[in-house]
Amino acid sequence: MSDSDRPQELPARLLTDPEMIDACRVRDFTRVFRLVKTKAGIYPSMVARRCELTPSRVGEVIAGRRELRHMDVIERISDGLRIPGHMLGLARRTWETPQALAVAEREAPQMPEPAQQTPASLPGPDADSILALATRTNLNAATLEAFRSSIEDYWRRDDQHGGEALRPAIVGQLRYVVGLLKERRPPAIQNSLYDIAAELARLTGWTYFDSRQYNQARVYFTEALELAKEIDDRQFMANVLACMSLQATYQDKPADSLALVTAAQDQARSARGTTPRVLSMLSMREAFAHATRGSRDATHRAITEAHRHFEQIRDSDPDPSWVTYFDEPKLIVDTGIAHGRLGEAATAEPLIADALRREERTNHRGRALHSFWLARTQLDQGKLDQACHTAMQALEPASAVASERVSGHLREFYDQLEPHRQEPVALAFEARLRELLPPVSGSLHP
Structure with a gap:
């Protein structure tokens, strides 16, 4: 067998x-x-x-x-x-006796019995129990910490290079951890495994979202929700719903985006100990949803709420690890992007520029995305030279990361340049584009 x-x-x-x-x-x-x-x-x-x-x-x-x-x-x-x-x-049934109790019982000495032939296809009950023990994984705090460290490393490498190449390893680890959940374990370890599996599922969904493979992303985001629900981790469920809301903005589904982020906020408010940083991040995702709908007043209210929550953050807050990325530069750049989505380019430009100066240079995808946003706001104000210079600087981090989202923002900027295609600065940008990103430029308009 x-x-x-x-x-x-x-x-x-x-x-x-x-x-x-x-x-x-x-x-x-x-x-x-x-x-x-x-x-x-x-x-x-x-x-x-x-x-x-x-x-x-x-x-x-x-x-x-x-x-x-x-x-x-x-x-x-x-x-x-x-x-x-x-x-x-x-x-x-006999197999329902817990193993700990079964081994505690002393057996009376028995005389050896003649060997009896058993069917070769099925091991006996004793061998079956031994084999089950041999395949059972022994988990402890160090093992769980190793899982969490690997997830942190995946996220860091995803920021630097994109997640598509990492996806097979992430999915493999997800399936391994889900398999471990089938064994009975102490509640603390079991809950930690659910937490780890949920984050791996969210990370997998994120890599598909970044590749603009939206249907697959939704499958894994949904799995992350189900795993988090098993341990009633409502803050994490709010986080997953916020990811799905962001995806809906990219799919140009503003009603879905708003419904998902509203559900995320409901989950967060019903959770015990939701931190101001989590609430600030969710308010900013709400601002994105309103901006995608073109609702100016609602967007501004959500931005104000995001900043109000952020001001309440304290160093002692027990922030979940998955929200620590939402620091002050991230708040500022997201505020600028929300204004940019509304067409308020003059307000958006200084905010995005300030955040870019303070961002980690190793976050290639973030810097590329935000630089293209900055270039678009500059172009919207008629600052052609400045916009092309900004976009030129974005090409280097863009070339270092495999991200269809980044490519999409690049295409949008390139299309915006259409009326200025023969200007020297636009020609210089296009030449640099073809030099650094030939596969992407090949898919753009010549």
């Missing part, structure tokens, strides 16, 4: 799912088999092997053409899928 077919504990969230509880209570194995497939990844062929049933019989049950009523079959299903006996109206 392969590792994937060996009996394992079902995820706690499946065993506590009301639909699963009801299906087991009435012994509706059509629903049970479908649920273990969709929510635990145990496919019909695996069900057949674990429960010592034929694949055709399992297929008939799933199709609703056959019922399973014999007690010995129900017991095999309980044991093979590790469904606790009481859920199926059975006595407590």
